[in-house]
Amino acid sequence: MKTALRDLALFGGPVVFAEPLHVGRPNIPDRDGLMKRVAEALDRGRLTNFGPLVREFEARVAEVAGTRHCVAVCNATVGLQVLICAAGLRGEVIVPSFTYVATPHALWWEGVTPIFCDIDPETGNLDPAQVARLITDRTTGILGVHVWGRPCAVDELRALADEHDLQLLYDSAHAIGCGKAGRPVGSFGRAEVFSFHATKFVNAFEGGAIVTDDDALAARVRSVHYFGFDDGGDVVSVGTNAKMNEISAAMGLTSLDHLPGLLARNRANHERYVRGLAGVPGVRVREPAPDEVSNHQFVTVDVDAGTAGFDRDALAAVLRAENVLVRTHFDPCCHRRAPYRDRPEVHSPLPLPHSEALSSRVMQLPTGMSIEDHHIDQICEIVRLCSTLGPAVSVKGSLRDL
């Protein structure tokens, strides 16, 4: 490991990591297991339309989520659209701006107006007090997001939804395997949607799942995700084609087979980052609360520029120059993106100071199966070197001028 400041790439030294380290590099825990399932699917000649692999995947996801029903879908974005349609949301739905743009887009696509709400700066999730202020007679639901797998303030949001007769749904794209107070994510809302995109720690190449304990809603979701057919083969409503295919299910099942190992690896990586960055002024790895279980698929670092002497963008620039391809989710927030930024008076009736502030101070570091202990140690060392430089760390590359 190079430790001298002047060895950093921004000083003209060689890049610390010859190969880029990615956030969200796909976990492929068992090629042979995957290939066996794929071969069996090919031999059966059943590639899609509710084959045995999709059925098994649905049962296994429902088990992890602790719900009675699971409908596997082609991705979480379309899954959200299917759920919004099946649940009959209309008018306005309250949603965080601090999320991936798929969340409000799914509402927009279904003709529902997303109303952006500010967050609790500690959790990154919907602030129930702000949600309460945004409820109008046009509101039909709340769509929370368990950002980075941290469960929302589920009890407070449930109380608000009950009081105002609103539907409470969750975008749980980040949160398979997470939980709070002994309950797994999946059963907190009337229904929740997981993502199994290749970048998620349990992946199905592309994929998603809608989970619920509501029998009637599950039947409608199943129908809407399959052209509007009912069990008897009649088309009973408008629907789309959101089915998961067998090859995606093969990958999803193989990932789930290795869920404990993947979780243990993520947890160990997270703890190593926490130890490695302990005591660096102004730089903090975000951690779950004591009553929460995290899948640790995101290692999120918070940079307090006032204390660190440099801001998130400066640190990200140094790390990227060393081939550590950090991500900055979610910057900009959704209310700063098209089409929502064009009608702030509709989508952002209240200011969003905590969303704005958080989006400028956090970044995600690489984790998962491909990241080894020495990678983490070197990344932490680079951050420590930046800390000794303070304000000289700049996105403008002023390290060269020292």
Ligand SMILES: Cc1ncc(COP(=O)(O)O)c(C=O)c1O
């Ligand atoms: C919060 C959130 N919601 C929805 C999605 C969309 O998931 P998918 O890629 O499966 O459509 C993502 C993707 O990363 C996400 O981060």
